[in-house]
Amino acid sequence: MKQTVKVILLIALGIFLLSRLLNGTLSFYIHPRFNVLILLTAVGLTALGIGYAIQQRRESAHVHEEDQEHEHAHEHAHSHDVSWAGLLLLALPVLLGLLVEPRPLGASALQNREINVGGSALTSSSAPEGSDLSVIANAGERNILDWLYLFQRSTDPANFNGEEAHVVGFVYRDERFADTQFMVSRFTVSCCVADAAPIGLIVEWPDTAVLTADSWVEVTGTLQAGTFNGVEMPVLVAESVAPTETPSQPYLYQ
Structure with a gap:
């Protein structure tokens, strides 16, 4: 479950940054000189999310070929990859970005x-x-x-x-x-x-x-x-x- 949420949040954060960059509202918050870095970050987050999704799909297919005991051990080995607090922290900028209308200082x-x-x-x-x-x-x-x-x-x-x-x-x-x-x-x-x-x-x-x-x-x-x-x-x-x-x-x- 956590792995799926992590994949969704990484891709969502990457798309969110890219959308703010393309519509120009990112300049309400940071100097345009950082646009290239933001673009690389957005692409990197999206690629990372897609990479995790591919890995998760491969692991899921692999688990189905193993016995129940091995499956339990496999899931336990990956249970510490990310905490719910970490996922919430990752989701926070996306949630704030969607709930708060971007506006320049006035x-x-x-x-x-x-x-x-x-x-x-x-x-x-x-x-x-x-x-x-x-x-x-x-x-x-x-x-x-x-x-x-x-x-x-x-x-x-x-x-x-x-x-x-x-x-x-x-x-x-x-x-x-x-x-x-x-x-x-x-x-x-x-x-x-x-x-x-x-x-x-x-x-x-x-x-x-x-x-x-x-x-x-x-x-x-x-x-x-x-x-x-x-x-x-x-x-x-x-x-x-x-x-x-x-x-x-x-x-x-x-």
Whole structure:
């Protein structure tokens, strides 16, 4: 019985990982650089399960040719291959994956977390590492992480006055924001969601009140020196804020 359950779980786990890899939802949890390893793991688990199934079938055929005493000894020899606790541990990721809808981190995950915004942190003076980033020259193609990297290299927010920006992110607001302000936000990931760090740009937009928290938007406008929570920083004065779909890659990767 245990051997059959083990075969089913190994194949199910392999297929589960492969399905998450193919539909892109695996990137909600780990950096895409690990996709090849996940693919090899999925193929390996499936192959291992099939191998156990073939072995079990051969052993079953062999047992039928032996007497009852030998059959009992044979089963006893393999009874310690895997415990029910081990099978439950193997089944857990499959069960959770089927019961919990895969979703990327959003605004609810920002509560009580350090947020890098405008080159400064809302709750800490430390800034995320960005020395290895390749900053795109065309301002219209820079994402939020590119802009923050540039802000950190400048001591004067006015250096960016008049620069056009077009960024995509989700809406975040709390009690620190003025009525006409919100933050267009993303998470950066180096390895997996365990090290995800929220970042964002402060946006000035007169219709901020109509925006839904955690909704994804495209923001186009120009940068101007401004303040947020008493800190001077570049602020994106929006010319348009349009709703958009959640990107296939919701995180920005370092």
